[in-house]
Structures are given as C-alpha cells and as structure tokens.
Amino acid sequence: MNSNAAILQARGVFKNYGDIRVLHDVALEVAPGTTHAVIGPNGAGKTTLFKVLSGELFATAGTVHFEGRDVSRVPGHARVRRGMGRTFQVARVFGENTVLDNMAVAIESREAAKGSHPLRSLSVSRSSALLEECRSILAQVGLGGRLHERAGVLAYGERKRLELAMTLALKPRMLLLDEPMAGMSPGDRIAAVELLRRISLELSMSILLTEHDMSVVFALADRVTVLNYGKVIASGSPEEVKASPLVREVYLGH
Structure with a gap:
C-alpha cells in the first residue's frame, strides 16, 4: 500500500x-x-x-x-x-474466565487464524512465550496486576481496557x-x-x-x-x- x-x-x-x-x-x-x-x-x-x-x-x-x-x-x-480490530459499545469479554485466560484466547485465536496451531482449550497449559505476550499487552493497558482475577468482577472501565487489550493481541493495523x-x-x-x-x-x-x-x-x-x-x-x-x-x-x- x-x-x-x-x-x-x-x-x-x-x-x-x-x-x-x-x-x-x-x-x-x-x-x-x-x-x-x-x-x-x-x-x-x-x-x-x-x-x-x-x-x-x-x-x-x-x-x-x-x-x-x-x-x-x-x-x-x-x-x-x-x-482491522474492533471494539463494541458494550465490552465483550468472557466474564467467567480470568483476565489472563481472556488474553490467551485472543492470542490463540490469532495464531489459529494463521494456521500456526489449532485453538486450544483453556485447560491446556500455556507456553512461556504466550504468557509473556499476555503480560506485556495487559501491562500496556494498565491491567498487569489483574491477571488472575475473573473478568466479570472488573470495573466497567477495566473491562473496556481488557477488550481493547484482546483486540490489540490480534495485531491489527x-x-x-x-x-x-x-x-x-x-x-x-x-x-x-x-x-x-x-x-x-x-x-x-x-x-x-x-x-x-x-x-x-x-x-x-x-x-x-x-x-x-x-x-x-x-x-x-x-x-x-x-x-x-x-x-x-x-x-x-x-
């Protein structure tokens, strides 16, 4: 372009x-x-x-x-x-899962779309590289200290930040x-x-x-x-x- x-x-x-x-x-x-x-x-x-x-x-x-x-x-x-990365008026996150699991799903979805590996279940242990990427993006949006909390208990503004972090994990332009x-x-x-x-x-x-x-x-x-x-x-x-x-x-x- x-x-x-x-x-x-x-x-x-x-x-x-x-x-x-x-x-x-x-x-x-x-x-x-x-x-x-x-x-x-x-x-x-x-x-x-x-x-x-x-x-x-x-x-x-x-x-x-x-x-x-x-x-x-x-x-x-x-x-x-x-x-293209998109967020919505009402934050779309997986409320029953942890902040870390929400991020991992976003990253694994990105890799699955590229054919790098099939999408794995939340119970599968994560690679150190994936965990590091999760932590890095969450720190970028100010959620680095909330990894193991359920997304559903976050304040509304924090859920919006988590949704943005999940969108950034897709590496949009x-x-x-x-x-x-x-x-x-x-x-x-x-x-x-x-x-x-x-x-x-x-x-x-x-x-x-x-x-x-x-x-x-x-x-x-x-x-x-x-x-x-x-x-x-x-x-x-x-x-x-x-x-x-x-x-x-x-x-x-x-």
Whole structure:
C-alpha cells in the first residue's frame, strides 16, 4: 500500500433498511497513523456507518477499501484477519474466565487464524512465550496486576481496557472503536483518552472511533467527520469542524 494512501476509504456509501435510507452518499478516508472521529446527533447514522466499515453490515451501494483492497463484500471476521480490530459499545469479554485466560484466547485465536496451531482449550497449559505476550499487552493497558482475577468482577472501565487489550493481541493495523468511552466514569474516561493517545503514538496505529463526548473527540482526533440524517455535513480538522456554523447549528450548539 502507498504510504500516503488512505488505510480505510469509503466512497458513495448508501445503506437502506427496506424503504428507510440511513446513509446517503457517504465518503470518508482515514489516513495511516491518524485518529479519525465520526460524530453527529442521535439517529445520524454513525452506528450504521461503523457497521458497514467494519463488515458487520454490507452497504446497499458504494465501496469500502482497506489498505487499497475492496472489502465491500468481505464479512467482518475476514476483515479482522486482514488487519482491522474492533471494539463494541458494550465490552465483550468472557466474564467467567480470568483476565489472563481472556488474553490467551485472543492470542490463540490469532495464531489459529494463521494456521500456526489449532485453538486450544483453556485447560491446556500455556507456553512461556504466550504468557509473556499476555503480560506485556495487559501491562500496556494498565491491567498487569489483574491477571488472575475473573473478568466479570472488573470495573466497567477495566473491562473496556481488557477488550481493547484482546483486540490489540490480534495485531491489527487499524482500530475501530464504537463509543469507547460509553458508560465510563469521568476518571476512567480521562485514563482511556491517555491510553488511546499512547497507543496511537507508540504503535503508529490508525484509529476510527465514534464518540458522543466532544472533549474526548477533540482531545484525540486528527480529523472529524460529522453526520446528520445519514449525510456528511462536514469533514476536516477539529478546529475546522468546531468553526463550522452548520455543525454548531445541528450538533455542537452555538
């Protein structure tokens, strides 16, 4: 892929649910190594766009390219194998298993997808290399001291961090984060912003996120796209978006 080309590109994306048009001619580009936020009022189409970009849904019309390849009809699990990592509004972890087991499953799933070995059961003893990788990633997200606790007893913000760690274990080249701060306390939100900023810088990770908290958006995003009634009404730097009279009118307030 050309280093200057968009890592993720959507062109002319429409999405209909029956007779209801949710997305209308949406275009979006995420440059490599940048953080791109999609914002807009409730019902603007953010979640539907996110699902189309991640492969959970297919567009009614239009194209999605990832690293220069057309993935418009590639399902989500296959996009993950190609280098997309995704988290959800509600953290998806295995609550009855330990933090370490959650991480091990993610790493073993990655290796199984490559054909390195079949996915093993949780009862199988782990290799020292796998355990070291688990510990390293968990330390990166601030969970290095929680390895043997059940994921279900973690605080909500910690479960979100565990989900992010499991996503990072897949070694994605791009993160897609759907409302990553949803349900977090103010303190957890501040910590999560710092964590994502560090991941972006240290790993040169491309990030696409949807988020309602504008303080989070303007703290993290290099570029912002604004949706309203399924259409892009603005796209640019945070400063350009904040200065847009139309965006202030429909979303940010005067």
